[in-house]
Amino acid sequence: MANIVVAIRSGHERNGWIHPLLNKWLILTMFEQVHNIYFDFIIGVPGLAGSANSASKSFMEFPNFADAEWLCIIDNDTVPPVNMLRMLDDIPDYVDIVGPLCPMQYGHLVFPQQGSYIIETTGEQLYRVVDDKIVAGASISSSRFVPLRDFSHGLHEVDRVGGGCWFIRRRVFDAMEKPYFKVMIDPVTQQTNISDDCYFQDIARKLGFRLFCDTRYIASHFHTLDCTQYMEGIVMYTHEAVPPETKTDEETSV
Secondary structure, eight states: OOEEEEEEEOSSSSTTOOOHHHHHHHHHHHTOOSSEEEEEEEOSOOSHHHHHHHHHHHHHHOGGGTTOOEEEEEETTEEOOTTGGGGGTTOOTTOOEEEEEOEEEETTEEEETTOSOOEEETTEEEEEEETTEEOSSSOGGGOEEEEGGGSOSSEEEESOOOTTEEEEEHHHHHHSOSOOOOOEEOTTTOSEEEOHHHHHHHHHHHTTOOEEEEEEEEOEEBSSSBHHHHHTTOOOOOOOOOOOOOOOHHHHOO
């Protein structure tokens, strides 16, 4: 049995709003009997890094959370699978950070958040795999690609976990310096260079901690539609705008 703090980040975007299906998941989780669960709601804290640091501060310093081994951070637009907490049942001690598959959107593409690249073949969006690990940053020439439907279920060591829904052991925070989360901005373009979750995970890996994705679980990440739908085979295309048909004089006459 694990002691878990579930922190919902709702202050960085649409302050105070939580997706209705995430509310349902929270209600169901309150009756979960396998693990001891505490809840924390981050509201009114600006910025992704700010809300993540606020959740981490509560986890590390709030006396009621002192016996919790895991911090689970969930974004307000992400809905975990119903049985996600079972991921921690008998989890190996060498797993320091773990999460479900968590899709993300980039422009008009939707792809698994664990990788930096997307390769489309006959409309299928694929994982990029190197040496049987889901990784980002290696050259295409050294990579091989595995379709989502063919990817084996279970724990896979990764270089990054989807930041919309993930678990972090307390010992990771114990080894890191504050602030745990930062957003790195490119000084030239003024665009985000490294997001808050990637910054944290990169530091954790440098300290020797190991990150895993459990592909038995897939979270839903909602924008206009659930991004998971795209992962399962719905291909979204970008179409040129089609001008309205020109009406005839008869149609426009009174």
